[in-house]
Amino acid sequence: MSALTVPPRPAVYAAPPSGLPAMAREWLIREGVRLYRHQAEAMEHVLAGHDVVLATGPSSGKTLAMALPIVSALAQDPSARALLLYPMKALTQDQLRKWTALARALGVDGAVGVYDGDTPSHRRPRLRAEGRILLPNPYALHQYLEWHHRWAPFLQGVRYVVVDEGHWYRGVFGSGVALLLRRLGQVLTRYRAKWNCIIASATSGDPQLFGERLLGRRVAVVDRDGSPQGARGWWFWDPDRDREPSPFQQAVDLCRFLVREGQQTLAFLPSRRMAEALAQAVRGWPHVPSPEPDPGSARGDRGGVASYRAGYRPEERRALEQGLREGRLWFVASTCALELGVDVGGLDAVVLFGYPGSVASVRQQAGWAGRAGRDASVVYLPQDDPLHGTSSADPRSSWKAVPRPRFSTPTTRSSPCGTFCARPRSFPSRGTSFSSSRRKRWMCGPWNGPASSPPPPAGGPTPARSVPPTRCP
Numbered sequence: 001m002s003a004l005t006v007p008p009r010p011a012v013y014a015a016p017p018s019g020l021p022a023m024a025r026e027w028l029i030r031e032g033v034r035l036y037r038h039q040a041e042a043m044e045h046v047l048a049g050h051d052v053v054l055a056t057g058p059s060s061g062k063t064l065a066m067a068l069p070i071v072s073a074l075a076q077d078p079s080a081r082a083l084l085l086y087p088m089k090a091l092t093q094d095q096l097r098k099w100t101a102l103a104r105a106l107g108v109d110g111a112v113g114v115y116d117g118d119t120p121s122h123r124r125p126r127l128r129a130e131g132r133i134l135l136p137n138p139y140a141l142h143q144y145l146e147w148h149h150r151w152a153p154f155l156q157g158v159r160y161v162v163v164d165e166g167h168w169y170r171g172v173f174g175s176g177v178a179l180l181l182r183r184l185g186q187v188l189t190r191y192r193a194k195w196n197c198i199i200a201s202a203t204s205g206d207p208q209l210f211g212e213r214l215l216g217r218r219v220a221v222v223d224r225d226g227s228p229q230g231a232r233g234w235w236f237w238d239p240d241r242d243r244e245p246s247p248f249q250q251a252v253d254l255c256r257f258l259v260r261e262g263q264q265t266l267a268f269l270p271s272r273r274m275a276e277a278l279a280q281a282v283r284g285w286p287h288v289p290s291p292e293p294d295p296g297s298a299r300g301d302r303g304g305v306a307s308y309r310a311g312y313r314p315e316e317r318r319a320l321e322q323g324l325r326e327g328r329l330w331f332v333a334s335t336c337a338l339e340l341g342v343d344v345g346g347l348d349a350v351v352l353f354g355y356p357g358s359v360a361s362v363r364q365q366a367g368w369a370g371r372a373g374r375d376a377s378v379v380y381l382p383q384d385d386p387l388h389g390t391s392s393a394d395p396r397s398s399w400k401a402v403p404r405p406r407f408s409t410p411t412t413r414s415s416p417c418g419t420f421c422a423r424p425r426s427f428p429s430r431g432t433s434f435s436s437s438r439r440k441r442w443m444c445g446p447w448n449g450p451a452s453s454p455p456p457p458a459g460g461p462t463p464a465r466s467v468p469p470t471r472c473p
Contacts, residue, residue: 054066074103265351350378
């Protein structure tokens with residue numbers, strides 16, 4: 001077994017920026033909150049109306065750095081609105097609680113709510129008309145922009161757009177979100193909204209390049225993390241030293257050992273089935289501490305052990321997250337569903353069973369250990385796969401690499417066709433800047449009809465189609 005040690009980092013505080021409203025300063029004094037250096041710097045950029053990328057570590061207070069200047073500005077301007085994009089519904093519900101509490105504390109009148117596919121239809125007109133802070137996800141916003149005329153009261157007042165968990169927007173999905181933000185900017189410009197964007201990402205190797213590719217505009221970067229961090233030990237397990245038990249059985253033994261030593265542990269696994277199996281194996285061990293029974297506990301919360309994955313009902317997920325925060329759960333086996341910044345407090349140890357696919361995901365998952373300046377341990381146990389083994393062969397080069405933004409430039413032909421072709425449906429093109437023929441030729445090829453139909457003659461009318469188009473909606 002090899003090990004790396006990350007030394008502790010002290011907190012670096014800073015005074016609130018001079019442009020922060022008096023009500024926000026009073027709230028900081030009342031709550032006893034001292035701003036870290038990066039929080040004060042990010043607030044200064046937001047108050048100045050700059051597009052900013054906030055790239056600091058997990059649990060460094062990024063939400064407060066964005067929320068306090070935005071909510072205080074909304075409290076001073078009743079016509080101002082804010083649009084917050086989160087990639088996952090579970091994270092959206094978690095952040096809704098924080099934004100709602102701050103809005104009430106600063107006296108912001110109006111609705112703060114989630115607007116996505118789960119929002120009841122009878123609540124949607126009121127949210128569009130009276131909402132001050134709305135939290136959709138990119139999938140929902142892509143559909144709603146086509147009906148922008150129904151959103152006119154909200155879009156006219158949008159001053160802030162927040163894109164959280166920026167490291168999640170990579171690959172083709174990241175390219176689609178980049179096009180979506182450009183389309184959103186076109187709609188807001190149509191409604192004469194003066195807005196700026198705040199992008200938050202805990203794991204980004206080049207935040208300047210990432211922010212400019214995602215947003216398509218110049219951005220200011222805040223990456224000097226002032227939050228405290230305890231000492232963190234990285235342990236790299238070598239399963240080949242003992243070939244008799246399988247890697248999964250070694251993971252079971254490791255998690256049992258950590259629980260026996262009183263370490264609140266979170267294990268990340270690549271599949272739901274493995275997460276359920278690991279939780280069941282640890283739950284059946286007689287030495288697991290048994291907390292007081294909770295009558296409102298979620299499914300799988302028995303004996304201080306649970307599994308966390310997608311597919312649980314919202315109330316079950318909330319109960320599991322609360323059990324982690326309150327310390328009733330000693331061990332949780334999870335898929336990547338907990339990779340995003342859901343607030344469950346600080347843990348003593350994190351076990352990574354298998355390489356999660358990217359350095360950004362490794363850092364995000366390991367960030368659950370040692371939050372709030374506590375010392376913690378991260379254990380990486382590779383699966384029976386050569387690719388996973390190479391990650392622990394040279395830990396320093398493999399785990400201290402710089403994560404890079406990995407999504408294609410939105411202007412290339414490989415960019416998502418659906419988002420690009422939705423743009424002219426929002427606003428019909430005029431002139432030759434973006435004609436229908438150019439759109440078909442550039443994104444969909446020379447002919448978009450059924451495969452059995454011949455292309456129309458040059459210069460002639462397009463024949464009627466008997467079936468819907470197969471490539472561009």
